[in-house]
Amino acid sequence: MYRFLLTPRWLGYLALTLVAAALMVFLGNWQLDRYRGRTAVNERIDAGAKMAPAPLRDAMPAPTGGPGTTGPAPAERVTWTRATATGRYDTSNVILVRGRTVDSTVGFEVLTPLVLADGTAVLVDRGWIPPAPGGSATAQPQVPAAPTGEVTVAGRVVASESGAGAVDRRDGKLEIRRIGVSRIARELPYPVAGGYVLLDQQTPAADPAFEAVPIGHTNNWQNFGYVVQWWLFAGMSLVGYAWVARREARRAAGLDKPRPPVDRADEPASSASA
Template sequence: MYRFLLTPRWLAAAALTVAASVIMVFLGNWQLHRYQERSAINARIDAADSTPAVPLSSVLARPEAPGRPGASPGEDAAWTKVTVTGRYDPAHEIQARGRTVDGLVGFEIVTPLLLADGTAVLIDRGWVPSKDGDAISAPVAPPAPAGQVTVVGQVHLSESRPAPLARRDGRIDTRRIAVPKLAAELPFPVYGAYVLVSEPEPGFTRVSIDHEDAWQNGGYAVQWWLFAVMALLAYGWQARKEANGDAPKKRVDRVAAADQRMAAVPSARQPD
């Protein structure tokens, strides 16, 4: 009944179905992995306010030379609550433009914090609105505190897709806080990630931390697995349909052949 499955056409269809199902299962597993990663990040975000801060040096690799940032940390370091002590360097302050808070366009102000060992870490001190309400008018930002300060904040990985840098109103102007590109413009070794302050100074708005959309990845994983099952079921359904369609045809062919044989047999009745 199912011998047709051994024909080249059906063997090719089986191979394609299995290959497609394997790929779909792989994609589902990859989405599951992303779901687990993003869920872990969300857990760190939620726990950051209630967990004690750890020294920055225990999370990020120390940079060795000016112009070259320290090693970029993995995603497991993102949003870790850290503490670091040093002196702000307003001469190399950075403004990241085009940032919105509650529908208002403004800037994030990033100031290098010089540590006692000569290295530096970029500190995102918070958000301020642009002076004229557009994306390029220089903001009026409170000056960085003088003297030694201790900063508590969360590790933020470098933003991707580095943007051009320019000097504007006494600051380095950019669209993205891309640590490697910024580090190349600074005269001291810079850590490979920056720190987002937990409690901004007066005049700044805290930059909100968006949770990762982990459930979307979980939904995609289930979808890919369902597609794999559906592909196998579709192949089985088509094979069964083919088999059931062949059986009546074969029965009809056998009956027709029998009728032909009967018609060919001479009648036993003799003429009068």
């Protein structure tokens, strides 16, 4: 009854179905890896809110190159954990990161290099401020002055962002679209750590004009939904092949005979059409 499945045509259907199902299972497994990775990020974000800050060097090794170079990127396991460092702000090299949104308002995040005792630096994201009043979203803001003298900061360890683009210098300040640490480091006269610190505490206290940059959780459940979707598609493709094969087998065995056409002319007219 199912001998037709060994014909070249049906073997081709089977091969195509198996390849499609295998591809869908692979895509589901890929989304499962992404779900696990994003879940781990969310767990580090939550744990970082409760942990005491560790020394900066535990998270980001010191850069060993010359001026304008960067050190190793922070390991994935330490991103979004808290770290602390002490140094002096380099107020001559303030970096404005434009196009950053907080509470539906587009403004700037302000980065200032913190120069450490060994002569290297780490970029500190001091917070968000709106553009200059009355101007466009790109109107350069009045940046609150950084504290002079020794400063101790604590905050989240964040990896460099991709797609940073070019660095511009406007009115004595560096501007960039995204926080690309290596791009920014090329404009600075010292080696820079491979990640940056998103400030949440500072001694002396930070200027109240800054708004804290919110830390958003990743949407890991979206990836989990894709896992279920791809695996369901894989199962449906196999079930669909089996259903079509069974229908063909029943047709070949004469079990599914076509119904004779109905002669509507012999049917009595309904009362509605009378």
